[in-house]
Structure formats: structure tokens, C-alpha cells
Amino acid sequence: MAFLEVSKLSKNYGVMPVFKDFDLTLEEKDRLVLIGPSGCGKSTFLRCLMGLENISSGDIRLNGNDYISVNPRGRMKLQRQVQKNVGMVFQHYTLFPHFSVLSNLCLAPVYARRMPKAEARDKAMGLLRKFGLAERANYYPSQLSGGQKQRVAIARALMLDPRLMLFDEVTSALDPELVVEVENTMMELAESGMPMLIVTHDMHFARNIATKVAFLEGGRVVEIAPPAELFTQPKEARTKSFLKNILRFEGGDL
Amino acid sequence: MVDLNFSFVLGYTNVLLAGLLTSIQFVSVAIVLGLSLGFVLSLMRSFGGTILGMIATVFVEVFRGTPVLVLLFWFFFCLPVFFGTDLGGFASAVLALSLYFAAITSETFRSSLKSIEPAQLDACVALGLGAGTRIFRVILPQAVLRAIPNLSSNVVSLFKESALVSAVGLADLMYVGQNIANKEARPIEILTVVALIYFACAFPLTRIAAVIEKKLLKVIKV
Amino acid sequence: MNYDFSWIIVERALPKLFDGLLVSLQLTVWANVIGLTAGFLLALCAISRFRVVRWLAVAYIEVFRCTPALIQIVWFYFCVPMIFGVWWSGFLMGVLALGMNLTAFNAEAYRAAIQTVPSSHLDASVALGLGPVVSTLLVVLPQALIIAIPVLMTNAIGIFQQSALVALISVEDLVYQGRILAGETYRPIEILSTVAVFYLAISIPMSQLVGFFESRVARMLGR
Numbered sequence: 001m002a003f004l005e006v007s008k009l010s011k012n013y014g015v016m017p018v019f020k021d022f023d024l025t026l027e028e029k030d031r032l033v034l035i036g037p038s039g040c041g042k043s044t045f046l047r048c049l050m051g052l053e054n055i056s057s058g059d060i061r062l063n064g065n066d067y068i069s070v071n072p073r074g075r076m077k078l079q080r081q082v083q084k085n086v087g088m089v090f091q092h093y094t095l096f097p098h099f100s101v102l103s104n105l106c107l108a109p110v111y112a113r114r115m116p117k118a119e120a121r122d123k124a125m126g127l128l129r130k131f132g133l134a135e136r137a138n139y140y141p142s143q144l145s146g147g148q149k150q151r152v153a154i155a156r157a158l159m160l161d162p163r164l165m166l167f168d169e170v171t172s173a174l175d176p177e178l179v180v181e182v183e184n185t186m187m188e189l190a191e192s193g194m195p196m197l198i199v200t201h202d203m204h205f206a207r208n209i210a211t212k213v214a215f216l217e218g219g220r221v222v223e224i225a226p227p228a229e230l231f232t233q234p235k236e237a238r239t240k241s242f243l244k245n246i247l248r249f250e251g252g253d254l
Numbered sequence: 255m256v257d258l259n260f261s262f263v264l265g266y267t268n269v270l271l272a273g274l275l276t277s278i279q280f281v282s283v284a285i286v287l288g289l290s291l292g293f294v295l296s297l298m299r300s301f302g303g304t305i306l307g308m309i310a311t312v313f314v315e316v317f318r319g320t321p322v323l324v325l326l327f328w329f330f331f332c333l334p335v336f337f338g339t340d341l342g343g344f345a346s347a348v349l350a351l352s353l354y355f356a357a358i359t360s361e362t363f364r365s366s367l368k369s370i371e372p373a374q375l376d377a378c379v380a381l382g383l384g385a386g387t388r389i390f391r392v393i394l395p396q397a398v399l400r401a402i403p404n405l406s407s408n409v410v411s412l413f414k415e416s417a418l419v420s421a422v423g424l425a426d427l428m429y430v431g432q433n434i435a436n437k438e439a440r441p442i443e444i445l446t447v448v449a450l451i452y453f454a455c456a457f458p459l460t461r462i463a464a465v466i467e468k469k470l471l472k473v474i475k476v
Numbered sequence: 477m478n479y480d481f482s483w484i485i486v487e488r489a490l491p492k493l494f495d496g497l498l499v500s501l502q503l504t505v506w507a508n509v510i511g512l513t514a515g516f517l518l519a520l521c522a523i524s525r526f527r528v529v530r531w532l533a534v535a536y537i538e539v540f541r542c543t544p545a546l547i548q549i550v551w552f553y554f555c556v557p558m559i560f561g562v563w564w565s566g567f568l569m570g571v572l573a574l575g576m577n578l579t580a581f582n583a584e585a586y587r588a589a590i591q592t593v594p595s596s597h598l599d600a601s602v603a604l605g606l607g608p609v610v611s612t613l614l615v616v617l618p619q620a621l622i623i624a625i626p627v628l629m630t631n632a633i634g635i636f637q638q639s640a641l642v643a644l645i646s647v648e649d650l651v652y653q654g655r656i657l658a659g660e661t662y663r664p665i666e667i668l669s670t671v672a673v674f675y676l677a678i679s680i681p682m683s684q685l686v687g688f689f690e691s692r693v694a695r696m697l698g699r
Contacts, residue, residue, distance in 0.1 A: 331664035
């Protein structure tokens with residue numbers, strides 16, 4: 001039994017299908033990177049996993065527990081207890097601008113998990129120290145660089161001890177020089193054994209961090225394989241042409 | 255040209271200041287009542303569902319689309335009919351100004367509520383924040399902070415409209431000024447001074463708003 | 477509390493009220509003729525290179541925006557005859573006062589609109605070889621005018637409502653007629669409510685139009 005099981009996921013935007021009978025499994029040691037052309041549903045898939053989108057049919061199970069399902073009458077049912085195990089970081093930081101970095105980190109533990117404030121503060125400072133952001137604890141988001149904001153967003157999600165982390169194009173909106181610090185943070189998190197689902201356009205980073213890479217197009221998995229295999233010996237024609245274009249753009253091969 | 259003599263105005267300083275004080279009192283009451291009602295109305299329109307939303311919308315449209323003078327006269331002439339007694343100008347002034355201020359501030363709050371990016375709500379879901387935390391700690395504080403610049407210009411508008419209470423016989427700055435002008439038959443000096451007093455109060459308010467915007471909102475950058 | 481709302485009173489009052497409405501509308505239209513043109517010129521002064529011109533324009537704008545319209549109207553009515561020795565009607569005084577008031581607000585609207593046009597447009601047209609003056613006229617101004625439309629319309633609605641103040645200098649506008657009739661018929665509720673409805677019947681549709689133009693402008697700016 002896999003760590004994350006997605007079966008027969010279907011979702012429409014109005015009459016346009018986004019996914020139809022989409023299947024995916026993830027083991028606990030997996031870090032899956034989703035690549036593919038824009039608008040093929042990668043971000044939407046992550047949002048479905050976070051419970052931010054409605055699905056019309058399908059089953060999602062996390063660690064053996066029912067997470068999201070759709071009853072015969074078409075109503076989606078989401079288990080909040082299981083949702084608490086999933087953390088997500090978005091493309092546009094979405095730190096709360098009226099709270100300091102420290103308050104951003106402590107808000108959810110204190111008010112959603114009833115953690116005592118002192119305990120939350122200690123945990124937050126520990127995380128910030130690990131990320132090298134301890135001196136910025138009392139800064140406001142507007143005083144941070146994009147890379148710092150994104151790392152704070154990651155720390156904020158980690159405060160809740162998630163079992164699965166979702167990253168939705170977290171470096172796409174950053175200046176190129178700031179991308180590295182965020183990716184390094186994600187690599188450290190990976191080395192500590194966190195299961196992840198990552199959507200990114202950075203192929204080099206994908207190659208380094210992933211245990212599996214999935215190429216999505218038109219709402220279905222065209223090909224899924226370990227990164228070494230997918231990037232050097234893609235089996236499907238679409239995968240080949242996509243990678244050829246992307247890698248030409250990025251200047252070189254992997 | 256006309257010969258102007260401003261010195262006599264000095265003799266009326268106390269009277270003018272008393273009138274100004276009355277104006278400020280009306281404005282203060284209207285702010286307190288109007289701000290609370292305006293806030294409630296904006297919540298009704300943004301989150302209240304169809305019926306509450308419609309009631310609030312009708313209310314706001316009526317009190318925004320009718321001149322304050324008409325509101326004033328309506329209350330002044332119609333309330334006695336309802337209550338059987340002559341209430342004087344005070345009730346109609348407070349009602350007209352407060353309801354006007356409620357209508358314009360509800361628009362301010364509503365647009366600041368709307369300006370909060372949906373992505374923040376995504377973050378609230380991702381963090382598992384409950385509805386109460388989401389509303390009272392994330393959304394509302396930001397809505398209020400974003401509303402501050404417009405709120406201060408609303409206050410300036412209210413202060414200017416307060417001059418109308420003179421039309422129902424209340425002794426505010428405008429009323430006092432007109433009385434003196436009539437008595438002394440020297441409208442130019444007096445009315446100019448009255449205008450300057452209004453300006454001296456309103457102009458700093460507009461500047462304070464700009465300063466607040468720069469300092470506070472620069473750091474918090476909502 | 478029983479009250480018999482009498483529609484007959486309303487019906488009988490309509491002719492007089494319509495006369496008043498006509499006066500109010502005329503005031504609004506003439507004030508806008510002044511406000512739309514003079515406001516534009518004033519806006520140009522407010523962004524002029526010459527410090528004195530700029531300063532005077534800004535001073536005018538701030539004075540008319542930070543004082544009540546009522547005092548502006550009353551000042552005009554009582555002081556202009558004394559200063560200039562002219563004896564114009566209350567209507568004309570009202571038009572002038574409202575026009576000067578609107579000029580200040582519109583100048584702000586035009587100025588903000590001009591500054592909202594992305595400077596990249598000006599840069600691009602200069603890069604294409606159009607001189608700065610031509611660029612401004614053909615590229616920046618048309619866009620600025622379009623951007624300004626919603627605010628100018630909102631200001632026009634505002635002046636329509638402020639026009640009610642001329643009743644206090646005995647100009648026979650809608651409010652004036654309403655107050656007279658309310659006194660004559662001892663039926664303030666019917667009369668004054670109808671007066672309010674008249675104002676709403678014009679203000680509300682105009683606001684909807686403003687909303688429509690706002691979304692068009694937003695789309696034009698690519699938001």
C-alpha cells in the first residue's frame with residue numbers, strides 16, 4: 001500500500017475536463033516532480049491534493065487513510081484530520097503582510113493546533129535558525145527579498161509537521177539569483193526524508209531533487225520515470241519534443 | 255474695489271470657535287455611528303448572502319445617491335410627523351450625517367475586503383486555519399489597514415458636509431459665520447475667515463492621511 | 477403609527493418638481509461645461525514645469541477641495557456682487573461656484589489619469605521618432621482622457637448632488653421646490669421622498685454607467 005494513492009481523479013472546469021480518471025501513487029521515500037507544458041493541470045493537481053479544488057470523482061488516500069472522496073451523489077468529502085498532514089507552498093509567497101515573520105510562523109500552530117505560544121515561538125525560532133533567517137524574525141514580509149519570503153513560507157508550512165509537502169512553482173516568480181537559496185532549502189528538506197510533490201520549470205533542479213519525474217500533458221501522465229532515465233532516455237515522443245524545447249531554452253543537456 | 259477690514263473678525267473669535275466646536279461634535283458623533291454601521295453594512299454585502307446583501311445594497315445606494323441636504327430636510331420635516339412632536343434640528347442632523355457616513359464607509363470597507371487576494375485564502379486552507387482565525391486575524395485586520403487612506407478622505411468629506419446642519423438652524427461654524435455676516439453686513443471678511451477655518455481643519459487631515467500611508471503602510475505593505 | 481401615504485399629493489406636485497429638476501440639471505450641465513474644460517487646463521498647470529504656475533494650480537485645487545461646497549456657494553452669492561459690483565442671478569452664481577468646485581476635483585482626476593498612463597508609452601513613441609510634444613498629444617493624452625472618464629463621471633454625479641445646495645440661496649431647484657411644496661401641503665413625507673427618488677433616479681443609473689466604464693478602462697490597462 002503506497003503512501004499516497006490517487007485513483008480515478010476527475011475534474012472539470014465547467015465543461016472542460018482537466019483530469020479524467022487520473023491515477024498516481026507515491027511511496028513514502030518519493031519526491032515526485034511534475035513537468036509539462038503550462039495549463040496541463042500540474043498546479044491544479046497539487047491544489048486538489050491540498051483540498052483547494054473540488055473534484056467530480058476519484059479517491060485520494062494518504063498513508064492508508066481516506067482523505068478525499070466523492071460520494072455517489074457527486075459531493076466531495078474531505079477529511080480535515082488527514083488534510084492537516086499536507087503542507088503547501090505557493091508561487092506567490094502569500095505570507096500574511098500584516099504579521100511579522102515570527103507571527104506568520106506561529107499563527108497556525110497557536111490558533112489551529114492550540115500550541116502554547118511559548119512553545120510555538122521556540123519551534124519557530126529553531127526553524128528560522130536552521131534556515132539562517134533568525135535575525136529576520138521580527139521583520140515584516142515587505143522587508144524581505146523574494147527568496148527569503150519563500151523560505152519563510154516553507155518554514156511556516158513546516159511548523160505544522162506535515163507528512164507530505166507540495167511545492168507549486170515556488171521559484172517561478174523569483175529573480176534568478178534568489179532561486180538557488182530556495183532550492184537549497186528544498187534539497188535540505190529532501191535529505192531529511194520529506195515526501196514531496198514539486199511542480200517546477202527548473203529542469204536541473206528537478207533532476208537533482210527528484211526520485212521520480214512525471215511528464216504531464218492534457219491532464220494525464222504521459223511518462224513517469226526516475227530522473228536519470230526520463231531526461232536522457234525519454235520513451236514517449238511528446239516527452240522527447242518537450243524536453244528538446246525546454247533544454248534548448250535552458251542551454252544544454254542534463 | 256471694496257475696502258476690507260478684517261480686524262473686527264477678531265472680536266468674534268470665541269463665537270467662531272464655539273461654532274467650530276459644534277461642527278466637530280456633530281462630525282465625531284457621525285463618525286462613531288457611521289463607522290460601525292458602515293462596517294456592518296460592508297460585511298452584509300460581502301458575506302451576508304442574497305437577502306442581507308440586498309438590504310445593505312439598497313441602503314447604501316439610497317444614502318449615497320441622495321444629496322445630504324435632502325436627507326437633512328427629509329428627517330427635519332418628516333420625523334415630527336412620525337413622532338408627533340417637533341424634534342428640532344439635532345436629531346435630523348445626527349441621522350443625516352451618520353447615515354451618509356455609513357453609506358460611504360461601507361463602500362470603502364467593501365472594496366478593501368475585495369482587494370484581499372484569494373491566494374491568501376489558499377494559504378489559510380493550506381495552514382488549516384479555522385474560519386474564525388481566518389476572518390478575525392487574517393482578513394479583517396488587512397481590510398481595515400487597507401481602508402485607512404480612503405477612510406480619512408471620507409472623514410474630510412463628512413466634515414465638509416457638516417456645514418449643512420446650519421440649514422436646519424444648528425449653530426455650527428457655518429451658521430455662526432452667516433449670522434455674523436448678516437449682522438455686520440460684511441460678508442467678505444467673515445465668510446473668507448470661515449472658509450479659512452474649514453480649510454485649516456480639512457487640509458491637515460488630508461496630509462495626515464498621506465503621512466500615515468507612507469509610514470505605517472510602507473512597513474506593513476498590505 | 478398610521479400614516480396615509482397620499483399619491484394624489486405626489487401627482488399634483490410633479491409639475492413643480494419637474495421644473496425644479498430641470499433647474500438642477502441645468503446647473504449640473506453648465507457646471508460640468510466649466511469643470512470639464514477648466515479642470516483639464518488646471519491639470520496641465522498642475523504638472524507644468526514652472527514652479528509658480530504649478531504652485532498656484534495646486535493651491536486652487538486644495539482650497540476648493542478642502543472647503544465645504546456650501547461656503548463656496550454662499551461666498552460667491554454674497555461676496556462677488558460686493559467685490560465686482562455685478563448683480564447676477566443666484567442661478568449664475570450657483571453655476572460659477574459649482575463650476576469652480578468641479579474644476580478642482582476634475583483637475584485632480586485629469587492629473588491622476590495622466591500620471592497613470594505608463595511612461596513606457598511615452599518612451600516607446602519617442603523611440604519611434606515622434607517628438608515629445610507630438611507623443612504627448614497623440615499617445616498620452618487620449619489614453620489619459622479615457623482613463624479619467626470614470627472619475628469625471630463620478631464627479632459629475634457629485635456636482636448633481638451638490639447642486640441641491642443652491643436651494644439655500646433661493647435658486648428654484650428641485651430641493652427648493654420640494655421644500656416649498658412640503659410646507660404648502662403639510663405632507664413632507666410624500667413630497668420629500670419624491671424629491672429623493674428623483675435624485676436617486678439619476679444618480680443610481682449614472683453610477684452603474686461609471687462601473688461599466690471602470691471595467692472597460694481596467695481592461696484597457698491590461699489589469
